[in-house]
Amino acid sequence: MQSLLRALATGRDVAEMGSAFGETAAVMRETARSVVTVELDPDRAATARERLRDLPNVETLExxxxxxxxxxxPFGLVFADGGLRPVTEEKWEAILALVEPGGIIVKDDMTPGRAVEGDEVREFLLRDPxxxxxxxxxxxxxxxxxxxxLPD
Ligand SMILES: C[S@@+](CC[C@H](N)C(=O)[O-])C[C@H]1O[C@@H](n2cnc3c(N)ncnc32)[C@H](O)[C@@H]1O
Structure with a gap:
């Protein structure tokens, strides 16, 4: 996953939803133009801040x-790795509003082989026109x- 995100981040402004301890942000910033990473949990945010401090193209927010x-x-890559559930229409629209035309949303940790129908994450990401x-x-x-x- 980190290799994929490092590749997709290249030259882009990146937003990460859920920093955890800043591990993936540290990898994405190697190729990205900029990375802003946001973490809800104060202890995790503090760890991420410490890990990522002094890196000129990273902004660590709590x-x-x-x-x-x-x-x-808008961002060229949004790594949607935290705060998705419970899924709501409002959240999806907020995520889409972050992404520039041609920009990418990445969602990992999907259980393989599940149907699209009834899976709110898949329904949005795989079916939204x-x-x-x-x-x-x-x-x-x-x-x-x-x-x-897609372009507007
Ligand atoms: C899977 S972990 C992130 C791992 C990290 N992206 C990485 O690859 O190193 C998900 C994180 O999202 C955070 N999170 C959950 N809801 C959030 C929200 N509404 N805003 C920001 N962070 C949130 C959790 O506290 C958790 O640390």
């Missing part, structure tokens, strides 16, 4: 990503969805 990133962007998306088996036990925002 709080609810939907509040913290409202009005920011504003996106062109593919589900890829990253490991035997984990799939990832890569969705590109």
């Amino acid at each position: 709080g609810d990503v939907y509040e913290v990133l409202r009005g920011r962007g 504003r996106l062109a998306a593919a589900e890829i088996l990253a490991r035997p036990e984990m799939a990832v969805i890569v969705a590109v925002r």
Whole structure:
């Protein structure tokens, strides 16, 4: 996953939903133009801040990503790795608003082989007409969805 995100981040402004301890942000920033990463949990946010401090193209923020990133962007890559559930229409629209035309949303940790119908994450990312998306088996036990925002 980190190799895929490192590749997709190249030259882009990246937003990460859920920093955890900053591991993936540290990888994406190697190729990205910029990375802004947001973490809700104060202890995790502190660890991420420490790990990522002094890196000139990384901004580490604490709080609810939907509040913290409202009005920011658009980004060329959004790694949707935290705060998705419970899934709501409002959240999807907020995520889409972060992504520039041609920009990418990545969602990992998908259980392979599940139907699209009844799976709110798949229904949005694979069926929304504003996106062109593919589900890829990253490991035997984990799939990832890569969705590109179509031009308006
Ligand atoms: C799977 S972990 C992120 C891992 C990290 N992206 C990485 O690859 O290193 C998900 C994180 O999202 C955070 N999170 C959950 N809801 C959030 C929200 N509304 N805003 C920001 N972060 C949130 C959780 O606290 C958790 O640390």
